[in-house]
Amino acid sequence: MKAGADMEIAGKAVCVFMLLTIIRLRRTEGINRVSAHLGHSTVMTCRNETNITMVTWKTSPKAGRQCTLSYLIDSNKTEKINCSHRINWRSRPDWDHALEIQQVEMADEGNYTCEVVNADGNFHNPYHLTVLATHTHLPPSWYSAVSPRMALYCDDHGNPVCEAETEKPAAEISWVPQSNSTPRADSHSNGTVTVLSRFAARSSDGKNATCIVSHTTLNEAKSIDCSSPHRYLILCIAIVLSFLIIIMFAAVIYCLKLHGYRFCRKTKPPDIVPTYPLQDDTVEVEPYTTYVQKENAIYNSVSDLTLRQNLPQGQSPAT
Incomplete structure (x- = not known):
């Protein structure tokens, strides 16, 4: 009983996963990919539907600001929000719903969607615009002398790093032996793109690697040993x-x-003991000596007198 319930739950989970995958694939397949050269114009059309009441273009570029172009058919009214003067209807929106971008810039690269509304519902027609910077198609005012380059070096941790700067589209970087790292791409305002890949070997001792760069303007391979x-x-x-x-x-x-x-x-100076002259000591001692001598003489006199008084009459004290 429990095993049957588990099988039912697993079957539902698989069905949900397959449904989400199909929806995602349909959304991915529905995107129209267009490319435009830097400095030139490009046009994106919108699907034709009957009994249209409103048409709206919504732009979402990578670097620029979002803008909205709307046209109300019933009132024959157009509305433009946050859109550059280069982005506008190709002609009259009442009979042509196409969007035109003049003098394409790198900031225009991104997603664009046309939304059509009628009695049956809303219909979306998405686009993804890629801006190419090929010098042979650029006017003189947009020309920039940027030559493709490749650099291979060791980082602070002793890992090989490969870097390639080319015109759009971005260059492809591969490693020998195979690396499981994901390259990083950075776009620049001059129409170039830099791809950086850090070698990550499957084994810890894989420091000797070869970087291979593939591009229409650059095909080169270099090796480096970081060990x-x-x-x-x-x-x-x-x-x-x-x-x-x-x-x-x-x-x-x-x-x-x-x-x-x-x-x-x-250092503290030593204590100085005062010294007195010898003469001063003599001067101070002499009065005391004289005083003692006088006292002794008086004491002797008193003693003799007392002794005479105590002796019998006619007897003199012995000396």
Whole structure:
């Protein structure tokens, strides 16, 4: 029972996935791809329907601003919003619904859609405009002497990088051995496009690679080896030298902190003990000596008198 329910859910999921895929493919197939040379004019037509009530062109360029052109058939009224003077109806919109872009610029590249409204509903006719910059088709005022170039170098991580600058369309870059990286394309205002591809090998040791550039104006192949041992040797030497410099710098700072006070601190002058002349000491001691001698003499006199008084009459004290 459970297995049957799981099978039913899986079948519904597959049906939904297939339906979305079909819708996406139909939308992709419905886009009309047009190209125009830089500086020239291009025209995009709109589908013819009966009993049309309104026609609207909506532009969505990559670099420029969006604009809208509308025509109301019942009131015979046109409306133009945010559109350049170069983008307009090819002729009278009441009988020709085509859109014309004069003097195509790189900023005009992008998506354009014509929407027709009638009693049966809305009908869309999408376009994708690609601007080409081939010098043989450019007028003299638009000419730019940009020659195709190719560059192959090693990045900071030792990975090969291939770069190609050409006129539109963009160049194709491939690697030998095969790389699983996705190229990046950047368009410029002068009509050129730069493609950059970074080699990403399936194995970690795939540093020796060959870049192949394919374009109508440039077909070239170059090889490069980014796994040179000298690169790692120089890197190791730089790391060791940096480590030694850091150690020496730390040692100098430590020595300065340890012995710096001997060089920077001011020395305190020694305490000076006052010295007095010998004569002054004698002068100060002599009065005290004289005073002691006088006291002793008085004491002796008093002692003798006391002794005479205490002796019997007629007896003299012994000396």
